[in-house]
Amino acid sequence: MKHSILIITFTLFTFCANAQKADNITIGKIETIYSKPLGENRKLWIYTPDITSKIPNPQKKYPVLFVLDGDTHFYSTVGIIQQLSQANGNGILPEMIVVGVESGNRLKDFTPTLNTRGSLDSANPFVKFLATELMPYIDENFNSAPYKLLVGHSLGGLIIMDILSNYSNLFNAYIAIEPSMWYQNEKFLKQNINTLKNQNFDNTKLFIGVANTLPEGITLSLLKNDKSIETQHIRSTFKLDDFLKNTKIPGLKYAMKYYEDDDHNSVPLISEYDGLRFIFDFYRLNATKKDFTEASPAIVAKLKTHYDIVSKEMGYEVSPPEALIKYFGYNALGKKQFAKAEAFFKLNIAYYPESHKVYGAYGDYYATKKDTANAIKYYKFALSMNNDNIIQNKLNVLTNQNKFSLTENELEKYVGIYTIQPYEIDVEFYLQDRSLWSKVKGQKAEELVPISPNAFRLRNKKGYTITFKTNDNKIVGFTSVQPNGTFNAVFKN
Known part of the structure; x- marks a missing residue:
């Protein structure tokens, strides 16, 4: 039996998932950059994992997923990645930065240039924009890791196949959804096949999602011999699939999936999901x-x-x-x-x-x-790196055993209800048997043990400390440091 790893288990406090400040749910921002090759501004829809993470890490670097027609596919893409990398302790995918690139003139942007293998000088202006402006901009302004993915639908899938064939070092993985290989009577399909025959890749992955666009009366078994214009789109994609499945291309790992119950417009969501699962099939830790x-x-x-x-x-x-x-x-x-x-x-x-x-x-x-x-040794070493009050309090406990205590009257000032921000979770502190206790509705009460003025530890939990904040000698809130993170609360009443 396989179990997913739950990264966070809250012992003292239970917080609502992905709570955000105020009343807004925010999953990204829009930035605008000017492109010389395109000769125009282009809007970028950008999501970074810290927006939805319960444990933000400012130093962490993330893979970057670029999705074409970003204004259409941004929300669903972010949803898939957040669900499979953060929600419910999932570690199926890595957390990723998502960059949605708004469409301009789709025919202009996504139509490849013939016979330009490896040369960005004569490449489609949109490809130049991706390679020489957008990717460096993201690397310069965000915590990006070297691993890059590109996702495109329809004509966006066509330009993806062009980039894979001619500029293979730009991205590590590609998801081409319903690529328009039929375009210009399959001219670019033929070019892709001729180019890919002689390509060598470096651990590159390609996933193609194909929708059911068969006209009434035509089945997959009849498709190969059909020559009608109505089937050219799906026929051209299956021609590409046949080539990729039957040709050994060094360093390229390929998969395709046909979605019988989806059409051209509904297939992007499920294709992205399956494509990402295919690309990152190595990422999940399967623990028993x-x-x-x-x-x-x-x-x-x-x-x-x-x-x-x-x-x-x-x-x-x-x-x-x-x-x-x-x-x-x-x-x-x-x-x-x-x-x-x-x-x-x-x-x-x-x-x-x-x-x-x-x-x-x-x-x-x-x-x-x-x-x-040894406890004192490691506490002192930690303090030599950072003057952490919590660790200092622990050291004080060990070096001054049983010397610090508070009377019931001294504990009285901590009594009250505090609200954890921004989660709006109330915690009650009260006196019982001459000790200070904390209680969150629906959870077991915890006894607090004083370790220094305004600082406490949990009696039966290691790694949990609470430090109360004061203003003009009045308690105004507290900071709780736990194995799973640091949380702040304000005094309510």
Whole structure:
């Protein structure tokens, strides 16, 4: 039985998915750039994963998916990628930047130029725009990784086949949906076939989606012998498919799917979904229930091996997210699976040696094992990199055991209801048995233990701290640091 990996499990607070500030749901922005080859402005619809991520990472670099006719296909493309890379802990696809390129004159943009193999000087102006202006612009202004994809529909699929055939080093993967190979009496189909015969690719992938555009009375079995104009579009696509399936082209991995229940206009969504699943068939970590329940650290090696494979496929180093490794480490630590927990914490140090948090987490490991000397050692090392108040508080606890406490009267000032922003989740803090407790509706109450003025830890949870904020000696909110992220709240009443 295969289980998807849930990156985030909230213990103290449960937040609504993908909440956004104010009352707006935002999935991107529109930018305009001027193109010299096109001689006009072109609008770009841009989505970046941090917009919808629960754990934004400003340093992370992302593959870039360019989609033609962006004003038409942007929403569905972003939806597929966000669902399969973020929602419900999915890791089927990598998170990606999406760049939707608005259409201008589609015939002008998407009609290839004959016999221009490899030469951008004589290429279609739109191809020049992509290669010499748009792609450098995205690389300069966004956290883009080297892996690039191109998606196009209809005439957009035609220009994709031209780019694949003649400028193969521009993109790593292509999705051509209902490509108009019939155009100009299949002139460009013939050119593509002649060019591709002699091409060598470097781990390039192509997916073609074909809709059911058969006229009434014609079946696929009859299509090959049909010569009518009504079937030329689908016949030309199957000619291309026949060539690609029966010709060994070094370095090109190809797949096609025929969608009997979709027409030319409905097929883009399902084609993109299947195309992305085909392109990134290596990306998902297939873990068993045993990997997560047993004390053996075998899954640590599996995780590392998996990301080595991902890195090879993507052509650059891809590391498992720091937050993911940290979560697994604390999860094992909470179960007292010490060998497994230590393996995860050490793996995080290996991947992210410049992050002070990985050393603080390793300190938590030693503190849980009551190895005070090593816990202090790693807390101090983390603090030498970053003056983190949370880690400092943990160090204070170890070096001043049982010396800090608050009276019931001193705890009284923290009592009240606080709202976590921007999620609008209320947390109640109250006194019980001379201790401070927190409660979120529908969840188990948690006892807080003071570790320094205005700072607390959870009694039964490692890696969870709450630091209250003051203004004129009044409590105005708090910051909660958890294995899965940092969250802020304001005092409500």
